[in-house]
Amino acid sequence: MNGTGSQFDVIIIGGGPAGSILGSLLAQRGRSCLVLERDIHPRDHVGESLTPSTNPIFKQIGFLEKIEAAGFVHKPGACWTAPRAPAGKFVAIRLGDFPPPDATQQYTYNVERDVFDAMLIRHAHELGARVIQGAGAQQVLFERDRAVGVRARLADGAHHDFYGRFVIDASGRRCVLANQLGFKHKDPEFDQVAMYSWFKGVAPNPPGYEGFLFLHFLGLERAWAWQIPLRDGVCSIGVVTHRSDFKRAEQSPDEFFASLVDRSVSFAHVMQGAERIRPWWLEGDYSYRIDRLAGDGWLIVGDALRFIDPIFSTGVDVAAYSAQFAFEALEEALSGGDEAPAWATYERRVSDGVDVWYQFTSLFYKLQNLFTLFAVRERYREQVVRILQGNPYMPESLERAREMISLMQESYGTVMRQPGSLLRPGALNGTGHLSATVAVDALVASVLGPGGATDPAWREAAYQRGRAFARGASEAEARTIGRLPAPVAQLVFDLARTPHGITDEGFEALYAAGYSAESLLEITFAAAVGTGVERRTLGMEAIEAWEATTGNREATAR
Amino acid sequence: MRIPPNLQLRDPDFFHTPFDAWRELFRRSDDRQLIATAVAQANWVWSCVAQHRPIAVAQLSEEEVRRALDPDERSSVAPVRRALLDFAEQLTLAPNELSQENVRAAVAAGASVEQLRAVVEIAAQANVINRVLAARA
Numbered sequence: 069m070n071g072t073g074s075q076f077d078v079i080i081i082g083g084g085p086a087g088s089i090l091g092s093l094l095a096q097r098g099r100s101c102l103v104l105e106r107d108i109h110p111r112d113h114v115g116e117s118l119t120p121s122t123n124p125i126f127k128q129i130g131f132l133e134k135i136e137a138a139g140f141v142h143k144p145g146a147c148w149t150a151p152r153a154p155a156g157k158f159v160a161i162r163l164g165d166f167p168p169p170d171a172t173q174q175y176t177y178n179v180e181r182d183v184f185d186a187m188l189i190r191h192a193h194e195l196g197a198r199v200i201q202g203a204g205a206q207q208v209l210f211e212r213d214r215a216v217g218v219r220a221r222l223a224d225g226a227h228h229d230f231y232g233r234f235v236i237d238a239s240g241r242r243c244v245l246a247n248q249l250g251f252k253h254k255d256p257e258f259d260q261v262a263m264y265s266w267f268k269g270v271a272p273n274p275p276g277y278e279g280f281l282f283l284h285f286l287g288l289e290r291a292w293a294w295q296i297p298l299r300d301g302v303c304s305i306g307v308v309t310h311r312s313d314f315k316r317a318e319q320s321p322d323e324f325f326a327s328l329v330d331r332s333v334s335f336a337h338v339m340q341g342a343e344r345i346r347p348w349w350l351e352g353d354y355s356y357r358i359d360r361l362a363g364d365g366w367l368i369v370g371d372a373l374r375f376i377d378p379i380f381s382t383g384v385d386v387a388a389y390s391a392q393f394a395f396e397a398l399e400e401a402l403s404g405g406d407e408a409p410a411w412a413t414y415e416r417r418v419s420d421g422v423d424v425w426y427q428f429t430s431l432f433y434k435l436q437n438l439f440t441l442f443a444v445r446e447r448y449r450e451q452v453v454r455i456l457q458g459n460p461y462m463p464e465s466l467e468r469a470r471e472m473i474s475l476m477q478e479s480y481g482t483v484m485r486q487p488g489s490l491l492r493p494g495a496l497n498g499t500g501h502l503s504a505t506v507a508v509d510a511l512v513a514s515v516l517g518p519g520g521a522t523d524p525a526w527r528e529a530a531y532q533r534g535r536a537f538a539r540g541a542s543e544a545e546a547r548t549i550g551r552l553p554a555p556v557a558q559l560v561f562d563l564a565r566t567p568h569g570i571t572d573e574g575f576e577a578l579y580a581a582g583y584s585a586e587s588l589l590e591i592t593f594a595a596a597v598g599t600g601v602e603r604r605t606l607g608m609e610a611i612e613a614w615e616a617t618t619g620n621r622e623a624t625a626r
Numbered sequence: 627m628r629i630p631p632n633l634q635l636r637d638p639d640f641f642h643t644p645f646d647a648w649r650e651l652f653r654r655s656d657d658r659q660l661i662a663t664a665v666a667q668a669n670w671v672w673s674c675v676a677q678h679r680p681i682a683v684a685q686l687s688e689e690e691v692r693r694a695l696d697p698d699e700r701s702s703v704a705p706v707r708r709a710l711l712d713f714a715e716q717l718t719l720a721p722n723e724l725s726q727e728n729v730r731a732a733v734a735a736g737a738s739v740e741q742l743r744a745v746v747e748i749a750a751q752a753n754v755i756n757r758v759l760a761a762r763a
Contacts, residue, residue, distance in 0.1 A: 540722030567760035568670035575628045575761075589629050592761040600754035606721045607746030611739060614726035 076232035081205040086370025086387035087238035088188040091197035092129040093395040106204035109186035115383040121458025151287035155337035215365035240371040251359040258355035264306025271338040284335035362411035385458040421461035527594040534598020537564035665752040709735035
């Protein structure tokens, strides 16, 4: 066993983005740091899609120019497709639509991680960080409960102890320190697996959407696919699914993948002529949390501090910002400040931001359709875009994200209280019994969701009166249902009875009386939906009555 | 001026999920576009007629669609189709008067219960969409 005295300010376990960015920041500041990387770059890694939030940090360490010069694919946004939507139909979010104040550009990048990570660790080295590749950290060395160094197995097989004032675990999902201290726990909510590979011959993105990340929903709870265009006509394609679905299928990776492709019209369309050019890469150890992110002489950064799911391309965002915040905490401590408050600040900043990612991911999986509806609605679009831009760590973005989470949770509760809602998970899975009730529920939810422009009691009254009119209620009878201002009640009546009878003059009077177009749209929808729901009820009742009378079976079989 | 057409619904993605369900219904039978046309015609919502009629014509023929939608010529249409159209129009114009007698008549003309259920789904949804579009005309 060889040993090296306390010659480093900081020892970093892991030379992925978190370790390399932290190494770069420290080296820029003239701190001595050692990066111990287990692999020898370049090496494969999942997570090719970045968020724009990382641009300022890459700029800060002088790496943004290198990314640009390397010619990585520009990623201006992300698109979703629904499982049964026709090919070519998608929801798009353009990340540059609402540029943050510190935006350096309106796009981010899709990067081949083997090349990107190799460039980044080399960059750290060029800035002055000491980098040893092929050095797998075995354990963190402690003296009197304080981390003082790292024991690593070098490429030649020998073990070596390195000492420093601080030890940073950036070992990714190996979680060297958390495993050693027993701080790592499997996440109770997520049990996902991912399989991915590179393909050629994937249909190119539609014109105007070059470089966009495509997410294909597969109509399975907790399952989705990514399609990330890389350079030279290569596409990273991956699927994330619940572990139990993967196990239950008892299929080879190729068969299982093919079965998932077939679940989405759009995904199947783009994969028609695709050819896999690399082996499958399976990721199993997927979702976990870590009890503590900081301790006496140590911090945890990047994937090593928590990993959930890459749906929002958060991997490098968490890596970059945890590295940035760790750098600030380390600078405080290295400059003679008190370690404890600096660590506490670090832990709070990182935890707050990562918790936001976690909650978003969790909500997303609970209700994919709902998330999409928020994304396409004008009034929430900016908030959704800002979330997808990354960096939920700053106070104002944290506050905005929490507000959005609260709205989504409220909507989630509303949807789940409606058994027939099309927005419920799996509601679109069946093909034979999509009912008007279900579909119009979704229509209502899409317009009358959270933050509607009208009093909810008015919408309910409009809906119930729409139903009553379809049942043949008179105007006087309908007036007893809920309360509506007279001109609005007239609109509901006209609309329910004779849709062609509503007039421009009627609307102009309503506008003149101060009703907004948006609120009238909601009223219109509520009333229209009421008429549809009641018609369906009446139609089905007539059929059932006839069936009950005749004993029906022969007619159904006809 | 009615509800401004650029208000939210203008975004084609806005209806995305619910319309998926509706489209799914239409995929399964040629006559469904014809029925949606008949409902829109009964509601006098010509923008919806303009949407569905050309598809019905493409699936059937101009002559068949014209006869099916013209009250004076409907008697020349095949009995099952005629029964389904009558059922949809009844559900549109006087839903509260619909009874098992209408079902009995349609079945007697050769319609199946499954077909009638589909007509109910389509007519109910078309009645919703007709009204929304009428308000935004």
